Amino acid sequence: MSAATLTTAPRTRRNLLRDIRIVLVRELAPVARDPFSVLFGLVQPLVFLGLFGPLLAGSAGEALGGDVWLWFVPAVLAMTTLFGTSVTGSNLQLDISSGVHERMLVTPLSRSAQLVGRALKEMVPIVAQSVVVLLVMLPFGLRPDPLGAALTLAQLAVLGVGVGSLSYALALAVRKQEWMFWMVQQTVLFPVMLLSGMLLPLENGPAWMRAASAVNPLRYVVDSGRAAFAGDVASAAVGWGWLAALATAAVGLAVGVRSMLRSAD
Amino acid sequence: MIRTNALTKDFVVSRTRTVHAVRGISLDIQPGELVAVLGPNGAGKTTTLRMLTTLVPPTSGTATVAGYDVVADPARVRAAIGYVGQGGAGGASQVVRDELVAQGEIYGLDRRAARTRAGELLEALDLTEQADRKVDSLSGGQKRRLDVAVGLVHEPTLLFLDEPSTGLDPHNRANLWEHVLRMRTAAAEPRTIVLTTHYLDEADTFAERVVVVDHGQVIADDTADALKADLAGDLVSLRTPAADVTALAALAERAPGTRAVHAGPPGPDGGRAVEVRTADGPGAAPGLLRAADAAGLTVTRVDVARPTLDDVFLGLTGRSLRETAVQDADSPAASPTDPTTTKEVLA
Numbered sequence: 001m002s003a004a005t006l007t008t009a010p011r012t013r014r015n016l017l018r019d020i021r022i023v024l025v026r027e028l029a030p031v032a033r034d035p036f037s038v039l040f041g042l043v044q045p046l047v048f049l050g051l052f053g054p055l056l057a058g059s060a061g062e063a064l065g066g067d068v069w070l071w072f073v074p075a076v077l078a079m080t081t082l083f084g085t086s087v088t089g090s091n092l093q094l095d096i097s098s099g100v101h102e103r104m105l106v107t108p109l110s111r112s113a114q115l116v117g118r119a120l121k122e123m124v125p126i127v128a129q130s131v132v133v134l135l136v137m138l139p140f141g142l143r144p145d146p147l148g149a150a151l152t153l154a155q156l157a158v159l160g161v162g163v164g165s166l167s168y169a170l171a172l173a174v175r176k177q178e179w180m181f182w183m184v185q186q187t188v189l190f191p192v193m194l195l196s197g198m199l200l201p202l203e204n205g206p207a208w209m210r211a212a213s214a215v216n217p218l219r220y221v222v223d224s225g226r227a228a229f230a231g232d233v234a235s236a237a238v239g240w241g242w243l244a245a246l247a248t249a250a251v252g253l254a255v256g257v258r259s260m261l262r263s264a265d
Numbered sequence: 266m267i268r269t270n271a272l273t274k275d276f277v278v279s280r281t282r283t284v285h286a287v288r289g290i291s292l293d294i295q296p297g298e299l300v301a302v303l304g305p306n307g308a309g310k311t312t313t314l315r316m317l318t319t320l321v322p323p324t325s326g327t328a329t330v331a332g333y334d335v336v337a338d339p340a341r342v343r344a345a346i347g348y349v350g351q352g353g354a355g356g357a358s359q360v361v362r363d364e365l366v367a368q369g370e371i372y373g374l375d376r377r378a379a380r381t382r383a384g385e386l387l388e389a390l391d392l393t394e395q396a397d398r399k400v401d402s403l404s405g406g407q408k409r410r411l412d413v414a415v416g417l418v419h420e421p422t423l424l425f426l427d428e429p430s431t432g433l434d435p436h437n438r439a440n441l442w443e444h445v446l447r448m449r450t451a452a453a454e455p456r457t458i459v460l461t462t463h464y465l466d467e468a469d470t471f472a473e474r475v476v477v478v479d480h481g482q483v484i485a486d487d488t489a490d491a492l493k494a495d496l497a498g499d500l501v502s503l504r505t506p507a508a509d510v511t512a513l514a515a516l517a518e519r520a521p522g523t524r525a526v527h528a529g530p531p532g533p534d535g536g537r538a539v540e541v542r543t544a545d546g547p548g549a550a551p552g553l554l555r556a557a558d559a560a561g562l563t564v565t566r567v568d569v570a571r572p573t574l575d576d577v578f579l580g581l582t583g584r585s586l587r588e589t590a591v592q593d594a595d596s597p598a599a600s601p602t603d604p605t606t607t608k609e610v611l612a
Binding site for chain 1: 360
């Protein structure tokens, strides 16, 4: 052991941003080394676009006002975000059962940073997958407003940070009964998805469904994406979408950090 | 380096059931000591270690580690100690070198210093060839060496190892120990090492001090040699024909230094071994033989066995550590008094 490396005394005051960066870089390293791993998350959106999109065009095309892709592609991007980030807690479950999480808890690394860094990492696959979906759909006639599409990706990235944080919080909450993770995730996922008006318009649903969807943040993000793709970048729908995405991120991070702070015992 | 006072930890399992995993452990460990905490699974070893490493807060009592209180100042404790847990430290999809670099950065090294340090540790722990491989492609022994490397990145003066060699084959265990002992003396001042184990031979061979824990309490604390001399003693077996067994046993009872005498099971020739627990076996054997000769008793064979730590544990608790160690999990749920676990041990 050379003494040359013993330069830095243990820090007691932590730089939170530096800690978040350390966690983020470490979490992204496997993705960066194997970029094709993000393609795995594309199977589901492409199936929906290929097998559900034509049905939608045939059965509800006129009700949607012309361009089915402008209506459906933003919803599929939101779906990809929801599915991809709601399962990310299982990565933390792996780290809990393997001992990696415990290793981190014994280091001076800030516990908040351990959650925030992991949550921020979710943005990368969301944006990468969305870009691929958009490129795939261009030859099929998708022509979104470029600024609207870019803003939608950013909004989904923010939403993903929130959903990802909640997924981590769930993994931490059920760390003593791992199977509970999937039960809760599936139980929440499908109602949230269907009550967002992602697959079929909610306007034709019963009043109680419309009422339920009013408290579903995902619904506002989906509506915002549709308005933005159509070029209504400055519309109220986009504003509500941002509010819903930011609120989800704020709540998610708060709940996630709280869970992380209590995750040792 | 470590001082605990009446440390306890209770886990509330349900409204009606609380497991007292640790029931008042007081320890004083000096800088440079190599201490093995030995005990069956469920004895409270891991829970004690988790309190000392700030992972769980004690229910009561105090603990000062590397000069700081584990409850009042966990951040300083974390900065000072190294920890190798029961699980693996390396993320399965991470590259070996990256994990060491990340760990160095966590402890405040800049990226360049962290890379240099990672290189040194890879070399020191024989992992240079595996440096650019993913963690999940490593063998069990290589993974464990990586765990130790991760725990040593910041040159801690105090290193905790929780069951470091569990699951490794004898060759890999020896290899890991070689590295741990070398890393201990490689530091400017000898590192303090505290490890838990349920391997008797490991505590016996490597530790300078053995703390025996059972049912959440320290039941013995000394060097392995002193424990064996004080609590078990040597075993002298005198083989004798059936007719002489009673007389020889009575004679052995009266011999100086004798602590206990048992008659072993009959052998194929009908003879039996009279087993004499005594403070100094090699010293007692000639006297026993002369006395037997003088009394006209026949001794056909003599064995002198040094005690093992299992004899110590047996002497302390009436149970054999080898049997109790069959239990799998060191989890608080596996209460030592739980009748179901006892049954499994007996089966």
